[in-house]
Amino acid sequence: MRLIEFNGEARPLFDWARRTGISSDTIAKRLNLGWSAEEALTTPVGKQGRKPRPIVAPSIARALPALCDWQREMHAAHRQMTRSVRAFVRQMEEQMAELRHGLDQHLAAQRDEANRNIIASHAPGVGQNSQEIANDRCSRVTQESGLIGVFSTMPGITLDQTKAHLNVTIDADDALLADKLAAAKAWISAYTAGDPDADTAPAPIREAVLQLTAHLYQNREASLVGVTAMALPFGFLDLLAPYRAYAF
Known part of the structure; x- marks a missing residue:
């Protein structure tokens, strides 16, 4: 104490x-x-x-006005620099927006040109329907990729192949997996206007069927809550891109 x-x-x-x-x-x-x-x-x-306040020395008192003037000048210079930086940033943003717009137009023109070429190369003849066009496109892409001799005789995807892809060893979910496999095949058939179980179905389409079936099996709701999800590069839609059927 x-x-x-x-x-x-x-x-x-x-x-x-x-x-x-x-x-x-x-x-x-x-x-x-x-x-x-x-x-x-x-x-x-x-x-x-209270103790008296200290008296400011005369030299400091004389320097205070000059210090205040310097402070005002610094504030004015700072404001001018801030305005200049903001103007430069706005100018750069406008230029970037123009570049993005030009790039979008260029990509759109290339996409339209590619679509026109696809339509021209698959113009249906007499008695030729969309199914025949899709099968012809699948065969052409397979031939160009050098896989015609490997995948032309592969059978349709079975439940056992799906379970092996998912590493599922039990039989309790066989009925559920069969429904998911059927839904995946139906979706890809509508997307490509082709039959994923056909003998001429190439490997990318078969892999896309397995990936979509796995997604439907592992995610059984219409949305995810509290989970950050993203599509993998070179994934499901990239596999189907060469075989997509365009409708106009």
Whole structure:
């Protein structure tokens, strides 16, 4: 316990506060500021008891106006620099927007040209329907990729192949997996206007059937809550891109 000596007496802080009527916090602050015990215990509380403020030296007083002017100039320069930077950023954003617009137009023109070429190369003849066009496209893409000798005789995807793809070893979900496999085949058949179980179905379509079946089996709701999901590059839609059937 801290003892304060005054007039030959040593008493604790709270005792001096009770005897003098000055709060212990005020006495402690005064002592911490370097006041003597007599000043801390006898100086009344109020303006009359405060120590005088230090007088600013004349040299500092003369320098204050110049310092204020310099501060105003710095603030003005900072504002001007901020306006210049913002103008530059706006100009760059406008240029980037023009570049993006030009690139989008260029890509759209290339896409339209590719669609026109696809339509021209698959113009149906007499008695030729969309199914025949899709099968012809699948055969052509397979031949160009050099896979005609490998995949032309592969059978349709079975339930056992689907379970092996999913690493499922139990039979309890066979009916559910069969439904998911049928739904995946139906979706891909509509997307490509072809039969994914046909003997001429290429490997990318078969792989897309397995990937879509796995997705439907592992995600059985229409939406995901609290989960961040993203499509893998070179995934499901990329596999089907060469075989997509366009309708106009």
